[in-house]
Amino acid sequence: QNSMVRAAKPIPVEKAEIIHWWTSNSESAAAKLIAENYRKAGGIWVDTAIAGADQARAVAINRIVGSNPPTAAQFNTTKQFLDLVEQGMLNNVDDVAKSEAWEKILPEPVLNVIRINGHYYAVPVNIHMQTWFWYSKAAFKKAGIAKEPASMDEMFAAMDKLKAVGIIPLAHGGQAWQETIVFQAMLANIGGKDLYLSVIRDRDQKAINSEAFKKVLLAFKRMQSYIDAGSPGRNWNDATAMLISGKAGVQIMGDWVKGEFAAAKQVAGKDFGCIAGLTQNSPYLIQGDAFVFPRTNNPSTVQAQKLLAKVLLNPSTQLEFNKLKGSIPIRNDVDTATMDICAQTGMAIMKDKSRQVGISEIFLTPDQNGALQDILTAYWNTRIPVEKVQKSIASALKD
Amino acid sequence: MTVTKAVQHKPKYAKRATRSWTPARLGIYAFLFSAAVFFLLPLYIMLVTSVKSMDEIRMGNIFALPTQFTIEPWIAAWTSACTGIACEGIRSGFMNSLSIAIPSTIIPILLGALNGYALSFWRPRGANVLFGILMVGAFIPVQVMIFPLVRILASIDLYSSLPGIVLVHTVFSMPVMTLLFRNYYSTIPHELFQAARIDGGGFARIFVQLVLPMSTPIIVVAAIMQLTGVWNDYILGLVFAGRDHLPMTVQLNNVINTTTGTRLYNVNMAATILTSLVPLTLYFVSGRWFVRGIAAGAVKG
Amino acid sequence: MHLKHLFRRVVPVAAIVPMALVTLVAYLGATLWSIRVSFSNSRTMPTDTFVGVAQYVKLFDNDRWLLSIENIAVYTVLFILISMILGFLLAVFIDQKVMAEGALRTVFLYPYAMSFVATGLIWQWMLTPGIGIEYAVKQMGFPDFTFDWIIDQDKVIYTIVIATVWQTAGLVMALLLAALRGIDEEIWKAARLDGIPVWRVYVSIIIPMLAPAMATVFLLLSTTAVKLFDSVVAMTQGGPGTASEVPAKFIMDHLFGRANIALASAGAVMLLVPVIVILAPYVYARSRRKLA
Amino acid sequence: MANVRLQNLGINLSGNQIISELDLAVDAGEFLVLLGPSGCGKSTLLHAIAGLIDVSAGSIEIAGQDMTWADPSERQIGMVFQSYALYPTMTVEKNMSFGLRINGTPKAEIERRINKVAEMLHLTPLLKRKPAALSGGQRQRVAIGRALVREAEVFLFDEPLSNLDAKLRTNLRRELKLLHQQLQSTMIYVTHDQVEAMTLATRIVVMQAGKIQQIGTPECVYERPVNLFVAGFLGAPAMNFIQGQLDAQQCFVSESLSLDLSSYVFAADGECRGDVVLGVRPEQIQIRDDGQFNGVVTLVEPMGNHLVVWLQAGAQTVSCIVNQQRSFAIGQSVSYGVDTSKISLFDPRTEQRL
Amino acid sequence: MANVRLQNLGINLSGNQIISELDLAVDAGEFLVLLGPSGCGKSTLLHAIAGLIDVSAGSIEIAGQDMTWADPSERQIGMVFQSYALYPTMTVEKNMSFGLRINGTPKAEIERRINKVAEMLHLTPLLKRKPAALSGGQRQRVAIGRALVREAEVFLFDEPLSNLDAKLRTNLRRELKLLHQQLQSTMIYVTHDQVEAMTLATRIVVMQAGKIQQIGTPECVYERPVNLFVAGFLGAPAMNFIQGQLDAQQCFVSESLSLDLSSYVFAADGECRGDVVLGVRPEQIQIRDDGQFNGVVTLVEPMGNHLVVWLQAGAQTVSCIVNQQRSFAIGQSVSYGVDTSKISLFDPRTEQRL
Ligand SMILES: Nc1ncnc2c1ncn2[C@@H]1O[C@H](COP(=O)(O)OP(=O)(O)OP(=O)(O)O)[C@@H](O)[C@H]1O
Ligand SMILES: Nc1ncnc2c1ncn2[C@@H]1O[C@H](COP(=O)(O)OP(=O)(O)OP(=O)(O)O)[C@@H](O)[C@H]1O
């Protein structure tokens, strides 16, 4: 171990190199805020931004393997870093977790991910909700939809109406991960929390083969009939642009789309609406970013890591950061009055612990998740009997 | 009978100077022109996109000329686009890219030429088997080899350093560079090499004074390939160069590539074109090295 | 004298030491490493828990992998064929002492210089029905024109062919141009005297003489084709659905995002199998011929 | 069967004027041999006739048609390149048959011609080889074969037999002559071999530095060279040149010689006197016991069927050919006579024949 | 100054046995001329001596050292390639100086040698040109020059003068001879030119199909060929072969001839009788009024300094050389005599000299 440390460029006491993938303008601003706060707290932020989550994580892992680890690296609050922990490649931040009483302020699904064998290995920073229904108020008006849909059936009805007036009902980017989002929206909103958990968390074969799940899959496929021909390959923001221009009615996407609306000077609640869950008890699917701390014995680096952990969860950092990022704070004790209406809605829902559920990646290994994604995108894009899809999912999620 | 008379009488064969517009030549130009249109169409779209505002781009007519021409994206791409917490555009990586690209172009070309030369002319024992393995290796996706290479480089203290990334580029370019030169040298008359050996030329001397000067066309092609490859490389630079040497493409990708952030297509296009200017310059000036008949007059028969 | 003697013998061998090191350490090493990993149950990191051929079984049980193989087969054939033909034609035509040769050469080469992350997007736009070429042609007064390969499960792979050919043909042109220029003028003269039509000269004399360059191009294109990845990611992300998935993307997804390097390695190893099957007899034959 | 007519021809190669103001008319069916020192422009001229390089001035007429700018393929020409220019990827057979196949010559006919030519050139066992696996002379023969199978109207041969052994060369020389008689085609033939020139040519053209010096039958060029250059160029060993004066009695006087030249036929009318250069071919100097002049043997070169003996006569060295089976010792004094019936006289200033 | 010794040499090229079991010892300072029909393996042999192709059997010794596997550069050899093999990217000057520069010869010395050789080869005005801008003969001279400047121990010349005009060739032949005398180097020289062979060689080697047929001085090989092949190969026009019988009185009898050969020196002892082939060189047949035999003139070839007259005598065609300034008409009957002092006799079955 010591000989490997030799290879690393020694980081002077306070310097902290952080690998992250926040590179777009809005993300940069958010990252800059953290950096600023970190600096204020006495640290020195050395920025290594790498676009693309996979890419950034791969670099972080390789840097660790190459004995030249960063001080901290961004991961998602998912099982992504489980292997690193098992290989003993990460430092824990138990001290900070204890002193800041994470158990109390962080949502349960997130705690379950970052706490491994009783140790805390990551600092979560935000909660993105992936399965928001965004809709264009102008489009809804044009189609004569007065009321915000409050169930999946109403949603389908609204979409039919949109279709009838020549508006593309669902603005969809035809990329596998976006299809997974639609699927999760269906599973959460139609299947409800129980089915969601038994399929995604418990990987219960019975549940997967059940009629209820079949219904979810059929609804998922039905969604596909609401998209336009140009959807395959489209980026999510181009889909959002369709909402902005009124060409399309609804988009199911994470809360980062707010950045697009903002760039087009559209206001939540006025120009577009956001629905976190169609029903009162639809689960709120938590996804988020977190930072992990590669193993090092250098006390000053450990120091820097702990300082970063503190800064990241600092309430004011949390608030300002999440405003910029479009997500909501990870801590439940932040005053959100200054946030936009969608964020406030989200925060409100988060108060209900029973609605807090992790996204699939929190429960599935990256591999299982990927396999699921492959099946779903194939199902979305081709004609596959739903029974076959059920079978495929069952076998993909089997151990 | 005077010359002019003869020409007047038999106009069947006009002078070559005026012959350039035969149907065949028209066909050639027609083909080249249509090919050029096909090749340029994407560039056209890139260019118009790069001078449109995002609002206009959202409207979605990709072919339309900008209603409001703006140079902003170009300035932004070069000087102020965010690539992390720094918002200094892609220029910050320019020098890094140069410092990687220059040695990573020259060294692999020299090594490739050297290998090709050794393989075609000296044929050391077992070299062909090595070459065979090398060529098979060229089919392995680069990414698969990253992990073991990181290990190896770390063990020799070259990980995350300029020599490290140059070495990595050298490794990954070796099959193609060797192949390029080996096959090129196989077309050079072997007798030249023999003559040089009689003249007392040793391995190095023949290589430098005889073989390299005859290699200019292929060196240019190799330079085109290698410079472009290295210049556009992203993943290797990212993994191996170390944070102080991150190439421009990392900034470029940071500008372009985002999953959940906003995409500024106009800036992306401007940044892409800006980044490609260095290889493009090489392409443009490379013409004079595509010399004709480099071995002309060497051998009879 | 004796030392000099020895020196002369050693130098050619010494010259390929870098190549030997790279070949043995990097390529052979990486291949062996991949093979080893592919027999383990490694996830993010290589482990020593061996599971036999389980990963391979899993691989060939995977619809996406099977589809990827199918795709890459179609793609490789088309891509190599079209790139070589187009590149060759461009080289030949540019070699006819045309005007503005330098500009044309750059025009054909420039796609190669552009990061495909951006140009891939442009191609995606151009090929997307409703906004791209289809839209433009409709505007030009052909309302019935459809060009929707990129959203067509069965045809999407062809769009990748189009875009990658666009990217690579210029390089093929440059390579072949360099070779064309190396051909002795006298051969041309002889052929002209023989009254052989120009196209026949190319087919019967020049192309055979270009064989080494063609071999270079062919191998070069094969390696890029088999490793096809960036373009797919930039243009279709493997979609629609999994219709344009390719092995390298499968490997990369599992290498990074899906943290299953064992499966990824198994995929990489499987990529080599056809290559070795094709290349080995050739290498063997060559070495035999040399011995004889 | 076609005549070739060059008028006022000028050729530039990379800026150098290689050939200028050249006029040459080759009759149909003629066998014209081009002679000239290395680098004088013979190959260039052939390439121009074939249409392979552009002329910078003048015109080329073949079979009565202006072909100055015609494509080589339209000129109905068969050519043997000095550098052979074989198609490296084709077998010998393919090399020879390629043009015919393109022309659509029937298969049987192609085969017949190939076999005939291959037989004649002793290439039959090599038909399946590629040029790279041939010896120099074999390659040259393939080059000849490729031209011959075409049975063209005009043949251009650029030193076609230079790399062949004497025996084969003699054979082929005869075959070419026969072929020429059969085909009645026009042949323009570059050679450095005097025997070839003398035996094949209907006329010989002697060139120097891109200019024609003399055109004439072999005998005429050999016996009545128009200037010193031609005189010195033809013949091996070369003509002996002896500086001297012509006196009023048409008697040539030099340091070592004094000859009565009253029977000499002057090229131009008018009186000739004063400084002249006498040209005597070695075979016109006979070493015999009753020779008028004396010399000392300085070198003897046995050539198999004859000897070349070099004599020192005063300051002058002369060579002579001796056919008798005699032997000479270096330093030996001999006497020799000069046959004046075929001598030449030149003006030392203009170098022209008198 | 170095001797070259080949023992039991065997060479394969792509599986064909080109040379087998060849033994040859070249003395130091010798000028050995290799003769043989096109494709017999002369170039191959030179390449092997130079170390450019690997031998499959036997050994090569140079200057007393076994050099069979030595590097070409260690053999101290200067070579003129049949195909020239000029360095295309270098000027004529650079081409010639390349080897010297490698050896580290001082600049001034290089310049001196280049100038000397260029002068001798008439290359001085071309020193700055690249090979592509040279004529065939000029290229060949550069190839010669490149070898000569090296002043090596052993020179290998592969038809070095084949593409030069007769005059230049005569000059260079003499220069080479001089140079050889000066340098005392060993020269192995391939040529198809009989004059070169006869004038330059200290010994001639006649090869056929990779085998040596005869080694000897020019006179010996010319006058006492060991077999029919050598006899027929040397000499132009070729030796006349006449089938006949030798009777007990050593009298040769054929359809048209009957010669007393009692003074003939047989190669081997023992009695010779029965079928033989008589070899008579054309110059040994004299057309004279008092000739014993009669023939009809079928062809007359004027060669400038002599005539070749072909006679039909019975079924036999014989050629003879006529030096006198006589003219013959086709169909004319002439009588001729045969000089029996230099005839050869061969066994028609073994083809060996009797
Ligand atoms: N690469 C090869 N493979 C097979 N045979 C070859 C090869 N190269 C040459 N040969 C054959 O070897 C024989 C000898 O060739 P070489 O060049 O030594 O002949 P040569 O005596 O120099 O003839 P020339 O007088 O025509 O130059 C020839 O018959 C030729 O066809
Ligand atoms: N590309 C060129 N540029 C300039 N000069 C050239 C070029 N090619 C040939 N020459 C010159 O033109 C002259 C004529 O060349 P050409 O090949 O016609 O000579 P040649 O009479 O055939 O001589 P040889 O008997 O040596 O073959 C030569 O002096 C040569 O140096």
Ligand SMILES: [Mg+2]
């Ligand atoms: Mg010539």
Ligand SMILES: [Mg+2]
């Ligand atoms: Mg030879």
